[in-house]
Amino acid sequence: MKLKTVLLATALTSAAYAAQAQEVTVMSWGGSYTKSQVEAYHKPFTALTGIKINSIDADNPATPIKAQVEAGNVSIDVADVEFSDAVRLCDEGLLEPMDVAMLPAAPDGTPATEDFIEGALQDCAVANIVWSTVFAYNSDNVTGEPVTIGDFFDTTKFPGKRGVRKSAKATLEMALMADGVPSDEVYGILDTDEGVDRAFAKLDSIKDDIVWWEAGAQPPQLLADGEVVMSTAYNGRIFNAAVAEGQPLHVVWDGQILDFDLFVVPKGAPNKDAAMKFVAFATDTQRLADQASWISYGPARKSSGALVGKYSDGKTEMAPHMPTAAANLGNALVNNFEFWVDKDAELNERFNAWLAN
Template structure:
């Protein structure tokens, strides 16, 4: 028998049927996954009675293509990077999302105007702004690294370096380290000369690299002393430094700003509930609540003023956001279209470079 569940919160009002009131979310795990469980999943389950299951993946975009093509989709919502959202949508692997369904800001501003530029696409709704940075262990490094060039300077700062095992972010950072201004990086990467230059810079530290694939790995590599510096997601380093009292410092120079977005795989078993979950989780208050747990900026403008203290009740979150003015000097905004178009080609070259 169908039973209608109705939400009557101040910010959200929707109804859906109990026979669809379950939803499986795939995200990245770790401190980020915890922030979503606390800010989105628990309140959604409490207010709707829906069963919310969280599944972790090193990169949630990876299983979507295989599941959709096999006709065996087991996840309803996935949290993915922007270039993956664009690519999967272009390939017809995602459900389209009518963004007019998203709740207005508390002052009545329509969602389309309240989300920061680029945060809404045909198949995706952004929830956070995050960045790839590099960090170092202050107990393992003599001196104070301040620039991307310092990350690549093995003479001045000897020791192993951690890098994500992918072309994305590494090529941009290599060019910044080689003296290319942030605003010129993608123009140069559009050329063969620019790609060659990036790989040549990576060559200078290749023998000192420890590769990582999951977001939880860089803080562990730094803590264990396996590397003295590592690229990482800024929120993971914040969690380790502030939440776990690790002696880590972030270097913001050359940071690469990015979005994470919610998408729904084509053929999701609980489509209606998935849509309601996204509506709920990307309202103004929910996005502000998420920032209490990790230093990723909300994708809505109206959420910014509601971002307060970390869960410790002491640490102001605003200065730790990648979008804080002091952290934006020489920042790169990820060119989503560039990576949607060039990811396969550059990944093949990266893998060939790794093998040599």
């Protein structure tokens, strides 16, 4: 009996240790965005399950997935990626499929498949936020008030350096809108050689004034330091710098480009089952609403909207700062992920050649 008791105790201890030792490595974009995920997703998930979250960051979390999967040496369990990257990686067989049946229903019982906004559920990905690329300015360093995407490209009216993401995506669309192309015609025009030439011609007009950025944390810093007077940026990063840090930074919503970020699980993730548990937990109604109290990105579930209230400072109402607020959608462009799945390599090759000249 004593031996059986010892063996049973040992088995229970081993099982408890195995659960305790379980980990999930989540790769995201860093800065205030990762902080919002740590507070809204990571900490409560660990508190509930005992599963530790290892949080790591990259300039673009989609980049290491292909290399890791093809090398058969995957260390990432969950990654937060942009829409076109999620679709492309899935098409290339580099991601685990997502079973939507694992996703919890809304509090009123509405199935997840009906509660997520259109496009948020993909074969290999589940969206968590709606965000946008905008441009912003530092009012200490600008005379007057920029109000249109055209003002970003007008260095006569608003002299000074411009911060621009070192990527064809979003940069070319903004160039065309600044050149007078209506938002609903942008992708039709960008799908032609003449349209691509037109976008690069517009970029030529400010090329000598551009400071390139690659990580989302850079634009607020460039603006705060006075290295640029305006910069394209992720709207949540500007919100954080302005509201949490008190910087005199202002978002211009005209010409914003709306996009999703989605959770994916790389093929061969070492902790696949725990990773799927994390994705289901992090994209439930409450968790997505909780994240919106840390950064101004809209939740990807309809039922989360009513739960979005104030910023974590307890006084700033978040709704007006969301890219999806009605007042901010006047000249918005929704990212065409199918276009970028097809054209990403071609247009970035052209973009890199343009940079080198």
